[in-house]
Amino acid sequence: MNKNRWVRLGIIALLAVLVLLFKQPWKPRHPPVQPKQEQRDPPAPPRDNPPRQDEGFNRNEKRLIYTKHARCRMDCRHIDEEEVKEILANGRINERKSDPAARPDPKYALEGTTRDGQEVRIIFAPSARGMVVITVIDLGKDWACDCK
Numbered sequence: 001m002n003k004n005r006w007v008r009l010g011i012i013a014l015l016a017v018l019v020l021l022f023k024q025p026w027k028p029r030h031p032p033v034q035p036k037q038e039q040r041d042p043p044a045p046p047r048d049n050p051p052r053q054d055e056g057f058n059r060n061e062k063r064l065i066y067t068k069h070a071r072c073r074m075d076c077r078h079i080d081e082e083e084v085k086e087i088l089a090n091g092r093i094n095e096r097k098s099d100p101a102a103r104p105d106p107k108y109a110l111e112g113t114t115r116d117g118q119e120v121r122i123i124f125a126p127s128a129r130g131m132v133v134i135t136v137i138d139l140g141k142d143w144a145c146d147c148k
Contacts, residue, residue, distance in 0.1 A: 063130030070133040076145035077138045083114040
């Protein structure tokens with residue numbers, strides 16, 4: 001009889017501990033992980049003076065060659081060819097993001113505002129074939145895009 005009493009008391013104590021544990025609100029051990037926000041450099045300040053001829057960059061190139069990647073990014077970010085031409089003609093060169101010494105083709109990052117108000121950075125690479133549009137970046141908004 002004494003043995004049954006101890007078993008019952010043990011079961012009651014175990015149940016009491018379980019009830020107390022499950023009444024406590026569940027708290028995660030670690031704080032929730034926030035998705036990383038892509039850190040972008042701010043746009044280049046507007047240039048007061050037009051680009052110099054010795055910059056080696058021809059803004060009047062008529063033949064634009066779009067990479068597959070650039071076309072995909074343009075589609076995702078709702079940027080059309082006319083807006084790309086506008087930035088080529090009037091955009092500011094961001095010297096920090098440009099690589100004019102790159103070989104075989106130098107790369108220039110031009111920034112500006114499209115006619116619908118998007119702040120963009122477009123990477124151009126002048127080549128013997130024409131002006132290659134490498135990629136198009138919206139500086140103000142991260143667009144869902146699955147370009148490879």
